[in-house]
Amino acid sequence: MRPASPLTVALALVLAPACGDDKGASSDTAATESTAATQASAGSTGEGTGTTGAGADVTWYQDVRPIIASHCWTCHSQEGALSFSLEEYSAAQAWSPLMVEKIEGSEATPYYMPPFFARESASCTPALPWRDDPRLDAAEIETIRAWVDGGAAEGDPATAAEIPPWGPEVLSGDTVTTITSAGYSLAASVKEDQYRCFSLDPALAAKSWITGLQVDPGDPSVVHHVVLFSDPTGASAAKAAGEGSYSCFGGAGVPDSSVLYAWAPGGNPLEIPDGAGIPVEPGQRVVMQVHYHPTGEAATDKTGLSVRWSSQKPAREALMAIIGGVVAGQTNSSEWEDPPFLIPAGAKDHVETWRETLSVPFGDIRIWSIFPHMHLVGTSIEVTLEHQGAEACIAPLPKWDFDWQRTYVYDGTFNELPRVYDGDVMKVRCTYNNSLDNPVLAQALAVEGIDAPSDVGVGEDTLDEMCVAIVGIMY
Ligand code: HEC
Structure with missing residues (x-):
């Protein structure tokens, strides 16, 4: 596929259905x-x-x-x-x-405090530092x-020495609007993690651009993490109509959707760098998936979303591209280095690599953010970009922790950001431990009453796997 404009490049990359999070094991x-x-x-x-x-x-x-x-x-x-x-x-x-x-x-687990998992290593050091x-x-x-x-x-x-300022930043600007969710109540008897999708209506009269996003957790004691998805057809409205939200175990459960931003508690707002914005058309919605981790006490949460809008077309547009495997249909894809994608039961150091040749017919396209994603069998993930035979590491996560997922944003000007050229190859290299030595997997199997691991393929269920990077691009 050779799209004709940067916009369609992005859309082509986003064709694969978006992935979400599945039920994760959480520490006690x-x-x-x-x-x-x-x-x-x-x-x-x-x-x-x-x-x-x-x-x-x-x-x-x-x-x-x-x-x-x-x-x-x-x-x-x-x-x-x-x-x-x-x-x-x-x-x-x-x-x-x-x-x-x-x-x-x-x-x-937790492998690192503060919980930040994009860490340089001898084999993988991105050229730019990370924002926040x-x-x-x-x-x-x-x-x-x-x-x-x-x-x-x-x-x-x-x-005593003086205490410096601390706490998460607040999204600033006079075009910030807050969209509240319908809210969700957890009864004291609810023991299992819940994944609820809220359909948020930006109520736009004209095409606008998102330049910043901030998750406003309602009850931080139960909000485990939040993933925002685009909903280009607005299909989430009908799904959420009855209860105000719907269960969304895999992704957002709506067509043509992609991950916009993944937020973990304590995180700063997303500032889209260099004056860029994500375009949103009237009628389009944003799906907010909240992963609830019940505490055993009744809780009512009303997590909201603050969005900073620009009604003017910004100097640059930002879009999200999906590189990697997220649905069962991709199990035999020729993009896997050695298809099919299959993690044998018991394998302790199994690697699957998604290798995609990028089509960029013209334009200066840069990578500004990366959201690497796997499920519970995953132990590390690395994203590289190969240009004319030279491979650069653009996101190392030497220890994968499902509980602390976030969108990693580069700290640099447009010209410093990694550039993508036509014919470049992006690789997402995922390592898995599909044995009971993997404590996260062992706990997830125990919850399901399963006593031994089985072969694992690509898919959206808890015990399936993914190997994917949602890559923020701008031009
Ligand atoms: C973004 C929020 C956040 C920040 C920032 C953070 N922590 Fe934590 N920390 C947690 C949470 C939540 C837990 C509970 C375990 C979990 O959920 O992973 C935790 C657990 C811990 C634990 C216990 C681990 C265990 O095995 O029980 C220690 C020790 C710790 N943090 C130290 C620190 C120190 C020191 C810092 C600063 C240098 C820090 N944390 C910064 C959220 C945070």
Whole structure:
């Protein structure tokens, strides 16, 4: 297929049905907290006692609290309320050994704190940094490590260092409008994760462009993550008509839809860079898929969406392209490096690679965002772009975590963004562990009452897999 304009390039790329999220295994906070407490006390009777040296001068109030405030309090505070609080010295001290482990990279989920999974490696380092990268820099990590090694001293609250500003940003601009969802109630008896799709009506009188998006979680204790989909035909309206939302286990369940933006709690708004906008026609809708993780208490959520619009055509248009396999029909696709896509039961280090030659007949097309996606068997995913035989890595996720999916956005000007040329080859390389050694899979199988893994193909169900990157392009 050789489309005639950049717009149709994008549309051709988007032809495959969009993927969504399936039911994921979630960690049990109570259980992990008690593990942490055990590890914390083990740590304090060991290396922490009687240590002298540089680390002993590093204290909570003077050195560590400002770092924790700016990198952790968005979630670990009374206000952030996504997990236990790290505001007080006593809590921070108790968690300190595990804190270092999670900051530096852990063998167990959550693999990284703060939860940001696009991480450079020896084999894969993109040319540009990421926007809103919440990670600690080397000096900050060194400070935390020295503090823990030196016994996690409190220091003097009277001379505490100043706390830098913290918390998620707010979408700004005078054309921001908020679309509220119909809301959803979870009864206390609901135990299973729920995927609800809300049909949001931008009520546009004329073609407009989205230049920014912000998810406004209603009840953060149950909103696990949110994926926004385009709904070009507006078909979601009828599906949501009865209850105000519908169950959407796979994708958005509407024709010609693509992922617009994936948001995880604590995340910043999506700022579409360089004055670009995503076009939306009157009558088109946005589907907001909310993944609810019940807590055992009744909850009523009314998650909303703030959208910044431009009524003028921006200098550049942004679109989403789907590269990879998302539906069962793609199992035998010749785009797989070695078709069919099949992850044998028990395979521990199985790789599937989607290899697509891109058609870009003219125009300067750049990649500005990437949303890599797999399900529960996946363990790592890497996206590369090959131009005239030279391969560049454009998105490394060396540890895949279904619970912390997000759209990764490059931090750079248009001219710095990776360019796509006609004939370039984009590869999505996915690694899977289809054995009971994969704790995420083991838990998902247990929920379904299954005691052994089976062969896995491409598809939209929980125990199917995907290997896909939703690539934001602009021109
Ligand atoms: C975007 C929100 C967010 C940010 C930012 C964040 N955390 Fe977390 N953290 C969580 C959530 C939620 C959990 C509970 C486990 C999960 O859901 O993955 C968690 C769990 C943890 C755990 C316990 C892991 C376990 O095994 O039980 C530690 C330790 C931790 N975080 C430390 C930190 C530190 C230190 C920072 C800052 C450097 C930080 N977190 C930043 C959301 C966040």
